[in-house]
Amino acid sequence: xxxxxxxxxxxxxxxxxxxxxxxxxxxxxxxxxxxxxxxxxxxxxxxxxxxxxxxxxxxxxxxxxxxxxxxxxxxxxxxxxxxxxxxxxxxxxxxxxxxxxxxxxxxxxxxxxxxxxxxxxxxxxxxxxxxxxxxxxxxxxxxxxxxxxxxxxxxxxxxxxxxxxxxxxxxxxxxxxxxxxxxxxxxxxxxxxxxxxxxxxxxxxxxxxxxxxxxxxxxxxxxxxxxxxxxxxxxxxxxxxxxxxxxxxxxxxxxxxxxxxxxxxxxxxxxxxxxxxxxxxxxxxxxxxxxxxxxxxxxxxxxxxxxxxxxxxxxxxxxxxxxxxxxxxxxxxxxxxxxx
Numbered sequence: 001x002x003x004x005x006x007x008x009x010x011x012x013x014x015x016x017x018x019x020x021x022x023x024x025x026x027x028x029x030x031x032x033x034x035x036x037x038x039x040x041x042x043x044x045x046x047x048x049x050x051x052x053x054x055x056x057x058x059x060x061x062x063x064x065x066x067x068x069x070x071x072x073x074x075x076x077x078x079x080x081x082x083x084x085x086x087x088x089x090x091x092x093x094x095x096x097x098x099x100x101x102x103x104x105x106x107x108x109x110x111x112x113x114x115x116x117x118x119x120x121x122x123x124x125x126x127x128x129x130x131x132x133x134x135x136x137x138x139x140x141x142x143x144x145x146x147x148x149x150x151x152x153x154x155x156x157x158x159x160x161x162x163x164x165x166x167x168x169x170x171x172x173x174x175x176x177x178x179x180x181x182x183x184x185x186x187x188x189x190x191x192x193x194x195x196x197x198x199x200x201x202x203x204x205x206x207x208x209x210x211x212x213x214x215x216x217x218x219x220x221x222x223x224x225x226x227x228x229x230x231x232x233x234x235x236x237x238x239x240x241x242x243x244x245x246x247x248x249x250x251x252x253x254x255x256x257x258x259x260x261x262x263x264x265x266x267x268x269x270x271x272x273x274x275x276x277x278x279x280x281x282x283x284x285x286x287x288x289x290x291x292x293x294x295x296x297x298x299x300x301x302x303x304x305x306x307x308x309x310x311x312x313x314x315x316x317x318x319x320x321x322x323x324x325x326x327x328x329x330x331x332x333x334x335x336x337x338x339x340x
Contacts, residue, residue: 069118078120218232239278
């Protein structure tokens with residue numbers, strides 16, 4: 001889920017959109033088996049600040065975060081919005097949000113949220129759907145706060161996997177690594193990967209034998225450094241694939257996609273057939289790239305604005321891809337449902 005490149009970028013979104021969807025858009029939609037015939041990208045909601053973390057709830061509605069960077073919004077405290085496909089209406093679900101970023105729903109219908117830094121919770125929280133009460137499921141590791149929980153996924157056993165980088169926020173960084181963690185059903189928190197320079201989006205494969213992690217290293221600890229005009233150096237921009245065993249341990253990481261010196265991937269999701277959808281922010285064009293389990297790109301969807309995350313929703317036998325991008329939530333009809 002997203003690193004937010006700062007206020008300069010947010011202010012330039014309209015300019016980017018009006019200048020054309022870039023070379024990526026000129027490729028057109030590589031429909032293949034993924035994008036539905038004659039499908040069109042639609043705007044669902046466009047009144048956010050920095051939208052992230054879309055997820056489909058047990059009620060069929062689509063929930064998504066609005067990360068309102070405090071230094072750019074006069075201390076706004078974040079929000080979670082909810083879109084109802086039946087009425088086509090979007091309403092405020094929760095604010096303050098604890099600076100919610102990634103959202104997922106577990107098999108019991110609980111809303112699990114990664115709360116980031118910048119006056120946020122810096123924790124993973126679950127809200128009970130029957131009572132509305134929330135519980136901290138991961139608040140500390142070895143007695144210290146997390147950096148800024150970013151994105152998450154949940155396996156069939158109910159174990160939670162989440163990434164913990166830092167891209168902005170005034171709070172001290174107290175964890176020695178930007179790690180990937182697992183929360184077991186008994187509440188035990190384990191650091192399972194410490195070899196990713198800046199982990200962001202995260203997703204389980206359809207057979208849950210692979211854990212995908214988007215490595216999105218902008219080469220600094222705070223996006224506001226970009227506004228200073230000082231030279232910076234970008235780190236690795238890749239999607240890594242780890243082997244995942246039955247105990248939830250990872251091993252044998254391999255490079256699934258390498259974006260080289262381009263901006264790379266943010267949020268991820270996997271469909272029923274094992275295809276990986278990535279919100280890609282490459283210089284040659286913004287959009288969603290779809291890869292089969294071997295890492296071959298099989299579909300591409302250009303977006304006018306830099307995308308941050310994706311989710312798949314199935315309703316009345318029809319599947320829709322939702323994409324958060326800057327201020328906007330988009331949707332388009334697709335053909336393969338999400339991973340169960």
